[in-house]
Amino acid sequence: MLEHGGRLRAAAQRYGIPLSDWLDLSTGIAPEPWPVPAIPLDAWARLPEEGDGLAEAACACYGAAHALPVAGSQAAIQALPQLFAPGRVGVLTPSYAEHAQAWQRGGHRLVRLAAEDIEAQLDTLDVLVLANPNNPTGERFEPSRLLDWQARLEQRGGCLLVDEAFMDCTPGYSLAAYSQRPGLIVLRSFGKFFGLAGIRLGFVLAEAALLARLHERLGPWTVGGPARALGRQVLGPAGSAARERRARQLQAAGERLAGLLSAHGLAPAGGTALFQWLRTPQAARLHDFLARRGILVRRFETPASLRFGLPADEAGWQRLARALADYRKETT
């Protein structure tokens, strides 16, 4: 199992700090959960039924023609490589590591590609997998560029898979509107933007035939009833203004986080509304420094870097600011 953010229990044990005392910035999940609506009893009790309007709500919200609800975009990441004949798969590096692992496990030949090497390699690939914006680097890819790559891949029967898990605050970069094109698959995450990662909900946007094959592969009832009921309400038209407000607030919070890091001599190399990415040879040291103060961030080894999520409240912001100031004192 790969390491992930959100492993607060492990950190609590390792550093001997009680769970409730931590400031957990180790994930890219919005810290304030969207208000959980009342869930009808039937959603808990009955087998979830499709045709409940969830896919339609997602299509309308994301601007896509077809959507398959899945139990978190992770479920699609695990299953998609099994739908393709073994081939040469370019995977953006660094990026969310589950992609590379899933394609490798599926028997494909992996080509790990830095963003700047994709163009030169593209015509040798069967599938190109990337995240836009990328996690953890925050790098963004222009839609026109991605559509050019998609068209070139598709001409040879290939496919572009774009993980848009962190796209909600920058919808202008999304390929959702093009996702019915053959050779294009777009993943959307529900839990990150809405701060509801526990419910396991995500969507695959693609042409209908591919979604049908994925559905068959995943099997019935993969998304739970409470998640379906919640998703339907939150993504529905009544939530539109609140979703836009949330996007603006998160965008501002992301800028505040970038500013805070920069003010302490730790300017991020990139980021999104939900996280900032700090590339530094001191990553291990800073990670440990913060953890000893009960602040958990996500550490990456290659390249040596840290990902900071958003604090949930003003006390959290102040606590992070103090810790960064202390770190600066200790290291200068």
Added chain:
Amino acid sequence: MLEHGGRLRAAAQRYGIPLSDWLDLSTGIAPEPWPVPAIPLDAWARLPEEGDGLAEAACACYGAAHALPVAGSQAAIQALPQLFAPGRVGVLTPSYAEHAQAWQRGGHRLVRLAAEDIEAQLDTLDVLVLANPNNPTGERFEPSRLLDWQARLEQRGGCLLVDEAFMDCTPGYSLAAYSQRPGLIVLRSFGKFFGLAGIRLGFVLAEAALLARLHERLGPWTVGGPARALGRQVLGPAGSAARERRARQLQAAGERLAGLLSAHGLAPAGGTALFQWLRTPQAARLHDFLARRGILVRRFETPASLRFGLPADEAGWQRLARALADYRKETT
């Protein structure tokens, strides 16, 4: 996608009867849901973490050494065949059809076996898959017999997979206590007995090494936070007396259903607490007769048969009794 019970929306459309007017007996799910406890906000908001005590609660409740929580036993059914090298797999027939489909999709050679043919074929198999009690026939297998089969399979590196989705009311038949033996895998369902099929929770009981491989295959966070919180509470020691009371009540309801069918000349060929199985060449006709009255049961084509689930309340019992009496009048 295979046909399943619980497809009430489709029936409502086909028969032009509003959803809310149906008596849905098409599933084997307990009709009265276990009271849904308060779910902490963190369960919705945060990524689910293992080490939360859910596996331990399941082990204590089922009497097993090791348990892996999965998003419904269906999730394990889909994934288990991928853990085995292609082989000769005996699958009990008729039984829950997803097993056969999953092993076939996984590249194995299927041998469909009636219960009475297993003994003669056993030593030619790599894996034997059956449900105990069986769905939809209700047939029960004695633990001593299953353990003999398991030992013989295991001697040749083989495996016995027992789906105990409907075992909760007859725990004396369970192999949970033996499930750490190599070559034995036991599946338990949470939603059927507790009437909470919407949350997608089940457990795989087996030796630790196999559970680790299955976990790796399924990936992280497959069971949602609300399901984990709920499962932990419901399976915990505080619920023990209430679980036993529920088992007795469901057992009595199953006997009432068998009696009702018999009283109308439709004696079931088998059953469990949660369903009765009626084998009749009139299956299609009776299915349609009931559906035109807004009563949905599950129909099987091979052999021609119907599965009746439990009505939720006295009004439902009376409605079913009237429809069965009407059917008898029409057909005699």
